[in-house]
Amino acid sequence: MEREQKGILIVISGFSGAGKGTIVRELLKKYDNYALSVSMTTREPRPGEREGVEYFFTDRKHFEETIRSNGLIEYAPYCGNYYGTPRAYVEEQMEMGKNVILEIEIQGALKIKDKFPESLLIFLTPPSAGELKRRLEGRGTESREQIEKRLVRAAEESEGVEAYDYIVINDKMEECVEELHGLVEAARRAPVRRREFIQEIRNELKGFAQESAEP
Amino acid sequence: MEREQKGILIVISGFSGAGKGTIVRELLKKYDNYALSVSMTTREPRPGEREGVEYFFTDRKHFEETIRSNGLIEYAPYCGNYYGTPRAYVEEQMEMGKNVILEIEIQGALKIKDKFPESLLIFLTPPSAGELKRRLEGRGTESREQIEKRLVRAAEESEGVEAYDYIVINDKMEECVEELHGLVEAARRAPVRRREFIQEIRNELKGFAQESAEP
Secondary structure (H helix, E strand, O other): HHHHHOOOEEEEEEOOOOOOHHHHHHHHHHHEEEEEEOEOOOOOOOOOOOOOEEEEEHHHHHHHHHHHHHOOOEEEEOOEEEEEEEEHHHHHHHOOOEEEEEEEHHHHHHHHHHHOOOOEEEEEEOHHHHHHHHHHHHHOOOOHHHHHHHHHHHHHHHHHHHHHEEEEEEOHHHHHHHHHHHHHHHHHOOHHHHHHHHHHHHHHHHHHHHHHHOO | OOOHHHOEEEEEEEEEOOHHHEEEEEEEOOOOOOEEOOOOEOOOOOOOOHHHHOOEEOHHHHHHHHOOOEEEEEEEEEEEEEEEEEEHHHHHHHOOOEEEEEEEOOHEEEHHHOOOOOOOEEEEEEEOOHHHHHHHHHHHHOOHHHHHHHHHHHHHHHHHHHHHOOOEEEOOOOHHHHHHHHHHHHHHOHHHHHHHHHHHHHHHHHHHHHHHHHO
16 A cells, blocks of 8 residues: 555745755655655756756747647746756656655645645744744855845745744754655645545455445 | 644544444554543443543533533534533643543534534444444454444444544554554644744744845
């Protein structure tokens, strides 16, 4: 029964600086039943970005065709470019029993929950806002202005966290990976993901009940 | 933050023969943040049953007074006797951060969920109906008729399992205890149980955002 279960669609969002990238990478490294969805975008690749790894890069015409052919499970424009999640990969992996991770922000997350009510929405946060600020400053790669922009954005994002199924605090990386995995394991025990099992045991029990009703 | 959290109210139901008693006992033995609620009943103690361990035994008059004074969080009549869950112990333990376990059947479970939407409803089941039958027969303490009654009852109960948050298969006892504990740990990450944390981080982030808006 267990092994036949379809994979779970997992949306991971979180404040910039919450450590999403690291956590997801470690989860993929540690457990083999996860797969990471790669987004499609019309923006230009940045130096070092590889086709099919960071993104699938495409042009506006092809992106819009993909929208029309229902080839994306969600998409949104952002700063003049399109970003979206190709459907085929997600569905294939889930059928194979893999839990598919989407790293997207709240608007996308809500669209996913709307279309896939059984998806699991997880919001990752540092232990405090002060710690978030320290992490952003500690990177040393961003200007004061960029950091302030990210903090303003985080304040906005914090308004939406109740829409998520779980809020996970990324304090120690390894513990956080285990917590995430534990949430996914828990989700597999929800009745919506036990439908076949429930139906089977119900039928069998009814069989027993009928037998004993016979003289 | 984590340590300040209130305990969770956990309802554990399951087919007779699913092994609820053993699992709950092992969970209490292994982790010290659980407490077991003891029901109050008007039925006579059976040989070996101890006051305050299996039940709090009382008379109908006192039970009805307790109902009127709102001293029970749920109660129900069953076979001419009352059964109920005393409020004080449950609330005290939860305030102290203990996860309080109620071992009750579905009608009681639904009443609890109704009054305490944040409670966690867990249904325990053997891996199959066949296994349930074998376990009941293996006890060797019950007549064929009693076993058949239990199976008919299980068939009825199986109709209600979708009302539970989780369905846990008790195949190997130790794994099952860990699964249960994992579900409770997961539940602590839900936004309803992170309210203070969310409010705190929100306020702090807003503070940062305001600072950076100043010239």
